[in-house]
Amino acid sequence: MSEIWEGMKAAVWLIVTLDPELFDITLRSLQVTVTAVVIASAIGLPLGALLAIQRFRYRRATIAVLNALMGLPPVVVGLIVYLMLSRSGPFGVFGLLFTPTAMIIAQVIIITPLIASIAHQAIRDLWAEYHDLMISMNTTKGQRIRTLLWDGRRALMTASLAGFGRAIGEVGAIMIVGGNIDNATRVLTTAIALETGKGDFGLALGLGFVLIGLAIFVNLTIHWVGRTESEGRW
């Protein structure tokens, strides 16, 4: 119990004193995660929409695989990305291993199926509503996807937020590909793992509280900006 109390005190102290290391780690966490969410959303949202409106031979199998990939083990993703980016790997020449870029790549791989799958379900319902109208208006496939993404943006925000939630709390993959290097690739989750390993539970808990607060803050901000729940259902 005293450790939790110590942790809370440490968290408050770190924030109140504007601890430069904490802010550095927090900013890096946000930078890596937000970049990964933006890239994964740019891929996953149109992919989800396309799967909702396009009929092709292995569509059901593709959706099943996509849903299964939502549970992709981050450690395995980390291992594969590590092998791809290591010096002897096919992309070793770019020298990306143990950089924030490698961490972003791993996170994009982990959260894209999650975002695409949730987007697919949201867009599928909207497409059922719009189908006849869109066909009747002689829309092109691109126009349909753009319309569905725009009109379904509130539901799609939830998909991106789910991706953010998974990415900000991820530790396995980014530990492997980032290496948890001080002032370079250390983020909140890897720092918590490190401090726990060192037995500094106070600091680990402090970082944990900051992480939780950050996740809640980002979610609330996006809900507020998007005015979700304040204007009723569309």
Add this chain to the structure above:
Amino acid sequence: MVGSILPLELREAVVRRRGKRLLGPVDLTVGAKGFTIVMGPNGSGKTTLMRSLHGLQRLTEGEAVWAAGMEAVRKRQAYVFQQPVMMRRSVRDNLAYPLLLHGTKKAAARMAAEEWAARIDLTEALDRRATQLSGGERQKLALARALIREPELLFLDEPCANLDGRATRDIEALLKVEHERGTRIVMATHDMGQARRLATDIVFLLNGKIHETGPAEPFFAGPATPEAGAFLKGDIV
């Protein structure tokens, strides 16, 4: 001068779903002028016929032959559904949507949307969400959205079903104006009074087949078939 997409001929058209015949065989010509009312009891195939004419329903057999190429045909017809589909946008954006789809500049589309909103008494609601409108307002908005691109041919599938008298009157007034302006209208209804008020010609459907077709006046004065006569009397056919 752009050529007309009409007449439209439906030849030996049959629609089947899971082995069950929903329509046909049907032969029907939609000429360049007129206000056709498609009548018949529930389940007679009115919606299937309308969707087949519009191209939303693929024919199992037969063909639909237009006087113009399919690109022109797709652009110059519109359809209003029985349950109006309200896009999750404002009234203004719902109205502007068809214009923006086909390359109209944003400012011009917004101006046209405002003009149409005034015509259907929705100026005050321009910035409201379309899904917040009442049933009658929704149907007027759906009609205006269909008309905003000035289609040559307009299909309406029971647009006044479930609407009160005032909303029905507003929609009928709008349809009369558009018809007088030269829009070819094909409308399904089982409202006898509405059919009498609007129709220039009638297509009477029963069990998926055209039972009787021709000018409206003689049809209402004395239908040729006992089934149509019974339907006009309000009997169950």
